[in-house]
Amino acid sequence: GAGVSQSPSNKVTEKGKDVELRCDPISGHTALYWYRQSLGQGLEFLIYFQGNSAPDKSGLPSDRFSAERTGGSVSTLTIQRTQQEDSAVYLCASSLGSADTYGYTFGSGTRLTVV
Amino acid sequence: GESVGLHLPTLSVQEGDNSIINCAYSNSASDYFIWYKQESGKGPQFIIDIRSNMDKRQGQRVTVLLNKTVKHLSLQIAATQPGDSAVYFCAETFTGGFKTIFGAGTRLFVKA
Numbered sequence: 001g002a003g004v005s006q007s008p009s010n011k012v013t014e015k016g017k018d019v020e021l022r023c024d025p026i027s028g029h030t031a032l033y034w035y036r037q038s039l040g041q042g043l044e045f046l047i048y049f050q051g052n053s054a055p056d057k058s059g060l061p062s063d064r065f066s067a068e069r070t071g072g073s074v075s076t077l078t079i080q081r082t083q084q085e086d087s088a089v090y091l092c093a094s095s096l097g098s099a100d101t102y103g104y105t106f107g108s109g110t111r112l113t114v115v
Numbered sequence: 116g117e118s119v120g121l122h123l124p125t126l127s128v129q130e131g132d133n134s135i136i137n138c139a140y141s142n143s144a145s146d147y148f149i150w151y152k153q154e155s156g157k158g159p160q161f162i163i164d165i166r167s168n169m170d171k172r173q174g175q176r177v178t179v180l181l182n183k184t185v186k187h188l189s190l191q192i193a194a195t196q197p198g199d200s201a202v203y204f205c206a207e208t209f210t211g212g213f214k215t216i217f218g219a220g221t222r223l224f225v226k227a
Contacts, residue, residue, distance in 0.1 A: 043217035106158025
């Protein structure tokens, strides 16, 4: 597609429920990234995928968070047993290659509210 | 954890004035730096970048300055316009790297 697409754009869920957030990267982009942006805060790195390499999961805050990328394209970020502190905007980005050469293109994010 | 910090969380300027947004980075190994602009409801967008072998780079109305000695970046916006109102993030990575670390952001308000 023309840009990075994220769905849903907004999600309200009850505490304790599981949620899945979806990211469709730009076609042909080999790298895909997930970031979390809490209200009034910066972007917190969560995970990235690059080609067939093992993902860098070093930013996932707990084992309730997981992500997968199927077929080198679409990615799903799953949060199990959601907590109120999980409320944030979850941003996805993709790039053709390394960040310094190709740069990131971000989606508009999914705003998650846990009530 | 890893962080790139900002000195001023909020900046208010008069339309037509120049704006300066500052940033301190923590990783001495970083050699590529980027400024992003984020408007309400949107993802961050690339503004300008600079590599560590430079200390200044100019774009259209924007200039980035890099001081490696004190690990400091700044973004200068000339003749600030209402459309410049947004949150600005500095970010760092390294040559060939994929993971980028973002700072906390500065919100810029432009008064008409």
